[in-house]
Structure formats: C-alpha cells, structure tokens
Amino acid sequence: MGLVVQKYGGSSVADAEGIKRVARRIVDTRKAGHEVVVVVSAMGDTTDELIELAEQVTPIPSGREFDMLLTAGERISMALLAMAIKTLGFDAQSFTGSQAGVITDSTHNKARIIDVTPGRIRNALDEGNVAIVAGFQGVSQVSKDITTLGRGGSDTTAVALAAALGAEVCEIYTDVDGVFTADPRVVKKARKIDWIAFEDMLELASSGSKVLLDRCVEYARRYNIPIHVRSSFSGLPGTIVSNDNPNKPEGGEMEQAIISGVAHDTSEAKITVVGVPDKPGEAARIFRAIADAEVNIDMVVQNVSATSTGLTDITFTLPKTEGQKAIDALGRVKDGIGYESLRYDDAIGKISLVGAGMRSNPGVTATFFEALSEAGVNIELISTSEIRISVVTRAEDVPEAVRAVHTAFGLDSDSDEAVVYGGTGR
Amino acid sequence: MGLVVQKYGGSSVADAEGIKRVARRIVDTRKAGHEVVVVVSAMGDTTDELIELAEQVTPIPSGREFDMLLTAGERISMALLAMAIKTLGFDAQSFTGSQAGVITDSTHNKARIIDVTPGRIRNALDEGNVAIVAGFQGVSQVSKDITTLGRGGSDTTAVALAAALGAEVCEIYTDVDGVFTADPRVVKKARKIDWIAFEDMLELASSGSKVLLDRCVEYARRYNIPIHVRSSFSGLPGTIVSNDNPNKPEGGEMEQAIISGVAHDTSEAKITVVGVPDKPGEAARIFRAIADAEVNIDMVVQNVSATSTGLTDITFTLPKTEGQKAIDALGRVKDGIGYESLRYDDAIGKISLVGAGMRSNPGVTATFFEALSEAGVNIELISTSEIRISVVTRAEDVPEAVRAVHTAFGLDSDSDEAVVYGGTGR
Incomplete structure (x- = not known):
C-alpha cells in the first residue's frame, strides 16, 4: 500500500x-x-x-x-x-x-x-x-x-x-461526485465521467469546468500523477484523471472519437479591434500591449480581410474582470497601431465540446453545429483545437445550447449509449 | 530619537x-x-x-x-x-x-x-x-x-x-489609562500612578493587578527596559514602570514609605492541609506533590503547632482553576505524609497593599489592619514581603476592604496628598 x-x-x-x-x-x-x-x-x-x-x-x-x-x-x-x-x-x-x-x-x-x-x-x-x-x-x-x-x-x-x-x-x-459531462446545474441529465485523459481534462478546465483548474491538471500531467476527483460527502468513487484508462475496454483502443463532455463559461467578455491594417506585425503589437498590461486572453479570432479596404477585425475573449485594463491598454497604443475603434461586449457565453479524435471526425463538428442551429442559437465566434470545439454565443443562450449539444452527442444519462463516430481516435 | x-x-x-x-x-x-x-x-x-x-x-x-x-x-x-x-x-x-x-x-x-x-x-x-x-x-x-x-x-x-x-x-x-492605585471598577476614587518601580509593579502584578503580568515585568526588570503602560484610546501619558523615577522630586529620595496601590484578587482558592506531623520534611513532601502536578501556588502560611498534639496545619492559596488538580495530587500522597484531612475553600479574596519602605514603617501595617477592622472585614490569612502586605478574607468582603484601605492611605483622588510615613524608604 x-x-x-x-x-x-x-x-x-x-x-x-x-x-x-x-x-x-x-x-x-x-x-x-x-x-x-x-x-x-x-x-x-x-x-x-x-x-x-x-x-x-x-x-x-x-x-x-x-x-x-x-x-x-x-x-x-x-x-x-x-x-x-x-x-x-x-x-x-x-x-x-x-x-x-x-x-x-x-x-x-x-x-x-x-x-x-x-x-x-x-x-x-x-x-x-x-x-x-x-x-x-x-x-x-x-x-x-x-x-x-x-x-x-x-x-x-x-x-x-x-x-x-x-x-x-x-x-x-x-x-460534487466528480467531473461531469456538463454542469449538472444546467444539464439535469449530465453524467459523471469515470475516467478522463489529462489532455481532455485540461481542455474542459480551460473551457469553464470549475471542478479542477487547468494549472493543477497541467502539473499532474507533467509528473504523471493520477488525480481522483471525488466527493467528501458520499464516499463514492469519482473521476480518475490520468494517462491511461484503468478500465480500458478489452480489445484495446478503438479508432473513434470519444466525447468527454460539454463545458460552458459565462465569465468572459469579448473585445473586437475594428479596422486594423492587414499587414504583418499589427496583431503582434495589439497582443504585446495586452500582455504588457498582464491581461490573460482566451480565444483569438481574425477573419480574412475585406480586400477592398485592406482592413481587418481582430476579436479576442478575456475575463470580464480584466476588461477595463485591456481597453485602457489598447487605448494607449491606438495611434501606433492605427485601428479604427474598439467594441466591448460582456453579454457573451462560451460553449465547448471536448473529446479525443474530434478533428479527424468531421461528423463531430457537423453534429455540434446542427444541434446549436436546431436550438436556435446564433454563433458569433468559432475556435477549435485537436480535441475541442468552442463557440461564443449570447450569454442568455448558453443553458439551452449546452443541453442541446449534450443530448446530440448521446451524453444524457438516460441514453442507451454514447454516439460513436468512426475515424482515427487515440 | x-x-x-x-x-x-x-x-x-x-x-x-x-x-x-x-x-x-x-x-x-x-x-x-x-x-x-x-x-x-x-x-x-x-x-x-x-x-x-x-x-x-x-x-x-x-x-x-x-x-x-x-x-x-x-x-x-x-x-x-x-x-x-x-x-x-x-x-x-x-x-x-x-x-x-x-x-x-x-x-x-x-x-x-x-x-x-x-x-x-x-x-x-x-x-x-x-x-x-x-x-x-x-x-x-x-x-x-x-x-x-x-x-x-x-x-x-x-x-x-x-x-x-x-x-x-x-x-x-x-x-485603560495606566496602572491605578486600585481597580477603578471597585474604587471609584482610584488614581492613575505616574511612575512605579519594577519591584512594586511586580508585587502589584502578582497580587492581582491585571494591567501587567509579573512575567513581563520580571523580564523588563532583568534587562532594565522601561515600560510605559498607556491607553490606545486616549493618547494621554500613562504609567512609567522603571528603575528610576523620571520625575523624581527635587532634593532626592526622602526616607519614607511610598504606597503604590491596593491590589485585589478573587481568582484564588485556599487549601488547608489539616493535622500535618510537625517534623522536618513534611512541608517539602506536600509541596513536591503540588509541584509534580504542575500547580502554581501563591501564599503559604503555617502556624506554630499546638504543642499538645505535635500536629500543625499548612494553608496555601492557588488559582481556583487548579484546585481539583491539587486536591487529587495531595490525595495520592495522603498515606505517605500522614495528614488528617484537606479543606478546600474557593469563596476567598486577597487584598494586598504594595509600597516601598513598608517593613521599616510599623505604622503602615497598623493602619492597614485598622482600616480592615473598621470596615468590619475579618482576616483569615496574612502574608508579607519587603514591599507588600497581603490578607485573605471572605470574597464578598473584598470591594469594601479595598475601598477602606485605599482611603486610609490617602490614595483617593480627592485627597489633598498621600499619607506619608517617616522611616527608611528608598
């Protein structure tokens, strides 16, 4: 022992x-x-x-x-x-x-x-x-x-x-009893996850799941220390976060996407820098100004510029609590960068789907957007990683959006089994 | 500075x-x-x-x-x-x-x-x-x-x-504003002391004055660090505790008793060990048993024994909180010592008069006892040091006794001056 x-x-x-x-x-x-x-x-x-x-x-x-x-x-x-x-x-x-x-x-x-x-x-x-x-x-x-x-x-x-x-x-x-497929306060049918890989937990944590913070998961991953998240009230087994699934199904890994859960976050705001000259170095100057003000940012999105004007918009999200600091920092460099204006919006929410093998399974992205569309949720920003898709919506749409996505991926606790997508998983 | x-x-x-x-x-x-x-x-x-x-x-x-x-x-x-x-x-x-x-x-x-x-x-x-x-x-x-x-x-x-x-x-x-000639809650006319010597403060502290504890005064005396006791509310000068009176009257020290104040303490109890064989080593065995139980004692009084029986009584005072521990410790050595019985009494109080030059001024002791007598206070134990006289009385007599002594020594704030006794003071 x-x-x-x-x-x-x-x-x-x-x-x-x-x-x-x-x-x-x-x-x-x-x-x-x-x-x-x-x-x-x-x-x-x-x-x-x-x-x-x-x-x-x-x-x-x-x-x-x-x-x-x-x-x-x-x-x-x-x-x-x-x-x-x-x-x-x-x-x-x-x-x-x-x-x-x-x-x-x-x-x-x-x-x-x-x-x-x-x-x-x-x-x-x-x-x-x-x-x-x-x-x-x-x-x-x-x-x-x-x-x-x-x-x-x-x-x-x-x-x-x-x-x-x-x-x-x-x-x-x-x-709480462990890490759930979504926040149980929003999704009544959320399920406890028995095991989740470090990487997926990291994405969930940085996407708004409050149970573990990314910093602690990052440390555990670096030193390969398994984490067991569990309730001090119930005594039941909780969620294992580790490299290897201790209860790996026989037959080894299957090549399929495994959806871990749906996270959401309404603590962020969105800043759009409007009319930035579309030439090298402009984005760097914007984000240097933000970094010098010690503001942490999350998603960054830049669309292709309208060729007629040679100007583009850069949008990023950040904690609401740092909004004023970022606006002030950008205001100070307005002349140096030459952008047109700033737009600040803190009535936004972020919904993220986290799971392995997502990028190589186009069906995942399609199902995700279909679910949001059917729920009548408008998407304002999109950002993806190897194992995560995040969208920004109006804050008031978040609960409905989370429930719709949770159901669409068969995560609800009364589903017979999770929806499985073929493809190259891990 | x-x-x-x-x-x-x-x-x-x-x-x-x-x-x-x-x-x-x-x-x-x-x-x-x-x-x-x-x-x-x-x-x-x-x-x-x-x-x-x-x-x-x-x-x-x-x-x-x-x-x-x-x-x-x-x-x-x-x-x-x-x-x-x-x-x-x-x-x-x-x-x-x-x-x-x-x-x-x-x-x-x-x-x-x-x-x-x-x-x-x-x-x-x-x-x-x-x-x-x-x-x-x-x-x-x-x-x-x-x-x-x-x-x-x-x-x-x-x-x-x-x-x-x-x-x-x-x-x-x-x-509070400093060290007083008596507890102002008991004696309305108590006066603030401007200066008091370490030794007198030590006696006041060990006699029940709560403003400074003897341990701290002892440390200050050893390293000759002047203490200034004062109020954090009023900002007025308080009481200086030191070796030398900074406001020493011109003409140097006068050979007279200087009464510092009257202290009282109702936190103690009294234990009498009745019928102790009056032979060498008996008292030592009693107080070794007490010390082994880590009980701190204060006054110790032993009267001359009645010659007819060869037995004596030993009385001591101690904090009420340690009474049970002392009784238990003495009970365990009863056979070894051979005393007759124990008497425990926690309805007592102690009144102490503290001042320099007391022992060489017989008038001080006489005035002290006369004041108690006129106030109708019965004395149960007496103990004296170079600069202190303490008596034990019934607890309910303490306030009246303190006021009587305070007045008798001219300490009341409306007295024109303190009563002065001639003799070899410091």
Whole structure:
C-alpha cells in the first residue's frame, strides 16, 4: 500500500462537523494501510471574511501582507483537522506551506511553485503521522516571505506534494461526485465521467469546468500523477484523471472519437479591434500591449480581410474582470497601431465540446453545429483545437445550447449509449 | 530619537476601526523620528473563538496543534495592521514570532523565551519599515515547531524584543489609562500612578493587578527596559514602570514609605492541609506533590503547632482553576505524609497593599489592619514581603476592604496628598 495525497476543499471542512467527517475519512485510508498526506483549504467562508476585513482597512492591500493575512485561514483548518485525527487515535501533525517545503517565486497573491522539499513531511510520515499541509501557500525562495498560490492553489499544492513524495494517487475531495459531462446545474441529465485523459481534462478546465483548474491538471500531467476527483460527502468513487484508462475496454483502443463532455463559461467578455491594417506585425503589437498590461486572453479570432479596404477585425475573449485594463491598454497604443475603434461586449457565453479524435471526425463538428442551429442559437465566434470545439454565443443562450449539444452527442444519462463516430481516435 | 517598541492588545485592535486608529498612532510615533517595532495581539475575541472551535472538534487538543491554531489570530491582526500603515504612506512589514526570531523551549501552550534573534526585524527597520510582530508566539529551538507563550505572552514578546533591539522604551497600549492605585471598577476614587518601580509593579502584578503580568515585568526588570503602560484610546501619558523615577522630586529620595496601590484578587482558592506531623520534611513532601502536578501556588502560611498534639496545619492559596488538580495530587500522597484531612475553600479574596519602605514603617501595617477592622472585614490569612502586605478574607468582603484601605492611605483622588510615613524608604 503506497502513499496517498488527499486534498479537501473549504466546503468539506466548513464547520466542526465537516472537520470530524473528513478526519474519519482520513483515518479510514490510514487503516487501509496507506501513508496519508492531507492538503486542506481554509474553512468555508474564512478567506472571504479575511478579504472583507482587508477591504475595511485599506483600499489597496499590500501583496506581502495580503498573503500573510490569507494564510491564517489554512492554519486554522489544518490545526483543527490534526486535532480531530488525534482524537480518533491516530498521530497527526500539521505543517504550513513553508514548513512543508513549498518553495515559490516572489509573486505575491499568485506565486508559482518552483521547488518542493518535503523533508519534514517525509519524517512525519516515517514516524507514523498523518501529515496535514496548508494548501494555497508557500514561502518565497529569495526573501523567505509567505506567499499564496492564487486560484486553484490548494489543488496545485496537493499535486506538487504528490509528485515530490512519489504518491500513487492524488485524491481531490470536493462537494460534487466528480467531473461531469456538463454542469449538472444546467444539464439535469449530465453524467459523471469515470475516467478522463489529462489532455481532455485540461481542455474542459480551460473551457469553464470549475471542478479542477487547468494549472493543477497541467502539473499532474507533467509528473504523471493520477488525480481522483471525488466527493467528501458520499464516499463514492469519482473521476480518475490520468494517462491511461484503468478500465480500458478489452480489445484495446478503438479508432473513434470519444466525447468527454460539454463545458460552458459565462465569465468572459469579448473585445473586437475594428479596422486594423492587414499587414504583418499589427496583431503582434495589439497582443504585446495586452500582455504588457498582464491581461490573460482566451480565444483569438481574425477573419480574412475585406480586400477592398485592406482592413481587418481582430476579436479576442478575456475575463470580464480584466476588461477595463485591456481597453485602457489598447487605448494607449491606438495611434501606433492605427485601428479604427474598439467594441466591448460582456453579454457573451462560451460553449465547448471536448473529446479525443474530434478533428479527424468531421461528423463531430457537423453534429455540434446542427444541434446549436436546431436550438436556435446564433454563433458569433468559432475556435477549435485537436480535441475541442468552442463557440461564443449570447450569454442568455448558453443553458439551452449546452443541453442541446449534450443530448446530440448521446451524453444524457438516460441514453442507451454514447454516439460513436468512426475515424482515427487515440 | 531612538527605537520604540509598542504593544497593542486585542481590545485596541478589535475591529477595522481600531486597527486604523492604532495605525495612526504608530505613524505619529514614526513621524516624531522614532524607529518603531509593534507587537500585536489577536483581534478582540478571535482567540476565544478559535478555542471554541477546538472544543467542538476534540475534548483534549494536542498542544502542538493548539498552538498552530491560536497563532492564526495574530497573523490576521498583524497583516491588517501592516496594510493600514502602508495606506497612511509609511512602509510596514509583518513578521510571525518565528520570523522575528523569538526562540522558545518546547513547552506548548506556555513556552518560555530562551533567545531572541531579531535579524530580520533589524533589517526591516534599516530599510525604513515599521516592523509588526505577532505577539504571544515563537518557534521551538529543537523541533522548530510553532509555540505560544501563554498568559501575558504578547507583553513579554514586546519586552523581549525591546531588550534584544536595545529599545529606549517599551510602550504597552491597553484599554485603560495606566496602572491605578486600585481597580477603578471597585474604587471609584482610584488614581492613575505616574511612575512605579519594577519591584512594586511586580508585587502589584502578582497580587492581582491585571494591567501587567509579573512575567513581563520580571523580564523588563532583568534587562532594565522601561515600560510605559498607556491607553490606545486616549493618547494621554500613562504609567512609567522603571528603575528610576523620571520625575523624581527635587532634593532626592526622602526616607519614607511610598504606597503604590491596593491590589485585589478573587481568582484564588485556599487549601488547608489539616493535622500535618510537625517534623522536618513534611512541608517539602506536600509541596513536591503540588509541584509534580504542575500547580502554581501563591501564599503559604503555617502556624506554630499546638504543642499538645505535635500536629500543625499548612494553608496555601492557588488559582481556583487548579484546585481539583491539587486536591487529587495531595490525595495520592495522603498515606505517605500522614495528614488528617484537606479543606478546600474557593469563596476567598486577597487584598494586598504594595509600597516601598513598608517593613521599616510599623505604622503602615497598623493602619492597614485598622482600616480592615473598621470596615468590619475579618482576616483569615496574612502574608508579607519587603514591599507588600497581603490578607485573605471572605470574597464578598473584598470591594469594601479595598475601598477602606485605599482611603486610609490617602490614595483617593480627592485627597489633598498621600499619607506619608517617616522611616527608611528608598
């Protein structure tokens, strides 16, 4: 029996009862003969309450101090969890990110892990302890200041420790039963996925699925650490994210497209730069200005230019929260680039179909667009990758669009079987 | 202008408004040209809330994890305070006890400071920062685990840093205006003391005055760090605790008793060991049993034995919270010692008069007992030191007794002057 890393999110440890329930689950894993490292988030709304306190004190919190403040949250949950485990008769010790050897760069509020030196964790395990580690935090390599890892930081902590300690699996416990073929709040008939490849999970994550963030999946893929996403409430098996399907059908891989799911995202806005001179270097100048403003962009679309004018339009999507920053940055370079105007639209939504073997199966794209058309959904932008098709529509059309696509690909839980397309899959 | 260490208690930083008020006070000190190190406690009821959470999770929290939990409280207040100072345009950095170099032994929940290595604090000051340090916490020398210093730990942190950094004064900010001649809640006419010697403050502290704890005063006396106890609300000068009275009257010291104040304490209980054989070693065995149970005792009184029986009674006082532990410990050694019975009484109170030159001024003791007698207060135990007389009475007599003594020694605020006794003072 090997080493298991388990990560519990804030909703799993929201109160004393939750902490005791999680402690029992950890002890069960320990009793099954595994060494256990637990990564824990702050309890329930603790982080939001700390952020609110900071807002009451200052309009612009210092990055260093904001990290010092927020890391108090995991300190509370991890100590309580260690106490609860000891009450069940098992040894446990809690460790801050710094004590656990999570070394980061110095970018406060969204630091990146640059090394993991889990010597104290290894010792604690060797002495028979369950090691409880604060998620979401580390210590900067140069200044030795406390840092936080930003969004999805606790999941990334868990995967990074799993990689550094050679764990056999990283279990991510959450308040849902796993990764679904679509958001169950939108699609009542969404099905839990038993297994999904890293690449497909990455596309789902970057297309709006909230269960895992792309950053954590990317880390797991790089170090080949299987992730098991499951519920801390039900105890049922969840979704395995790995390189190889553990329950691969006999006869090996079939050459067919395997649709993983439908993701959607209504957190983005769309900016169109209208009337850009269609000559080399113009797009580069636009996106350099955006990058210098530290704005992350998602889809980028440029149509062929109208030959009569020699002008083209460039459209891209980005988080709504960064919209103003991008508009300001582009405004500053208007004269240098010479575009005509900017259009900003935040009433959009994105629907993405993710699955292997899609590009080599033309039927997939056709079915996708037919489903949207029959649902009366107008498509504003299209973007594709090897294993994903995404479209941008009006935000209010998103729920209907997701349901239509989900049904069209036989993903509904009452379908007899998934629709299979012949072709060169993996 | 030298280095000033300021300590703010939980009531001074109870909410965002309090934190901003404290930040303004710190900035004022900085503007006056001082280097400033700030030691801060957890906000308001934070520590109590964390203790309650621990109680919900486990009946017997692990010492190591309990310390990890509680230290989250100062982490929150110190980060918020640093943010608030930066908002006022001054640089500030917060440090945990561990980062500040507060090295302790490994006794969780009541660790003792064994070294202070404030290199990071010194660097932060050199770079122009206000350094904010978490009170009440440190890191153990051997195991590098987080420890807490127990009761009065934040005051002790402040004094220890002041000593290690060579500060010119350690300011302890609290919610009262300073040290008073008696508890103002009991004696309406109590007066604020402008200056008091370390020794007198030590006696007041160990006699029940809650403003400073004896541990912190002892540390300050050892390193000769003047303490200034003052209000974070009013901004008025408070009470200086030091070796030398900065406002010494012209003409030098007069040989007279100087009464500092009247302290009282109703948190103790009284245990009488009845019928102890009056021979060498019996008292030692009793107090060894008490010490082995880690019970702190206060007053000890043994009367001359009745010659007819060869038996004596030994009475001591101790915190009520440790009463059961002491009774159990003495019960276990009953056969070895051969005493007759134990009497436990927790309806007692202690009144102490503290002042220099007391023993050599018989009039002081006489006035003290006369005042109690006229107030109809019965005395159950008496204990004296060079600069203190303490008596134990019924708990319900304490307020009247304190007022009577306060008036008798001319300490009331509407008295024209204090009563002065001739003799060999300091």
